[in-house]
Amino acid sequence: MIIKTNNFQDILNIAIEKNKRLYEVCEMLEADNSEISTEEVRDRVKHILDSMKSAIKEGLNSEEKSVSGLCGNDCAKLVKKYKDGKSLFSKTYQNVLKYSLATIEQNARMGKIAACPTAGSCGIVPSVIIAIAESLDANEEIQINSLITAGLIGKIISNKLALAGAVAGCQSECGVAAAMAAAGLVEMYNGTNEQIINAAALTLKNIMGLVCDPVAGLVEVPCVKRNAFMSIYAVTGAELAMADIKSVIPIDEIVDAMVQVGEMMSPKLKESSEAGLAATPSGIKITEELADKWNQ
């Protein structure tokens, strides 16, 4: 995506001036910047959507563990649990959780996923958009509109904040993915542009400071289960925004604060695996066991 601004207010102003929805503004800017038609933009997004659906399908049908053996069959456990009909969640939210784990487990198995915005956070946007589209019977065009909206949020943030745990912690991976999913979900419900931005803002600001501390340097623990949690978290952001609950702090200031928090975060909490969960006694034990296994 080649949207150049790092300011949400700029995009909102264009939307107001042209009386367009945010996804329409995004399509228009992307088409101009890439010198392609808006139809081609949508075709590219459809390709990504199809990849997301394939990853979910493959993940739902696999119990294969990752190479490390640290993860790989949690989605299967959910599938089994839901067959028994026992759940705190409705069918829709069961699917959000399942699709999230299905996708991120595929990533851990080195399967094909759509990094959205990163591989470590790849389960969040697809699970929310696809599971809820299924429950609403939302057609493919609506799903594409949602995914473009989600992409717009991620792109504008990424123009100011590198989306990498190694740079700004997990707030910039799973945090941004949750904000993208929340915004995409509001689009799916035909919420206003302001509600879309507020969904992203509310979600982002409540995840600020999340560290990146993967055990043994693998995108598995805590990343896999974190995707499931963040998917449901994204739904909360959308729900609040669609009740016209607003973020007191505007989104552009939230992103600035995230940049500042990322800069202040210890390098040990930015994917080095030298602190946090990776440095717990259990984390260290797993790291040593894997090192022994791979050195044999």
Ligand code: SF4
């Ligand atoms: S903990 Fe680190 S590696 Fe894992 S998803 Fe978050 S940012 Fe990525």
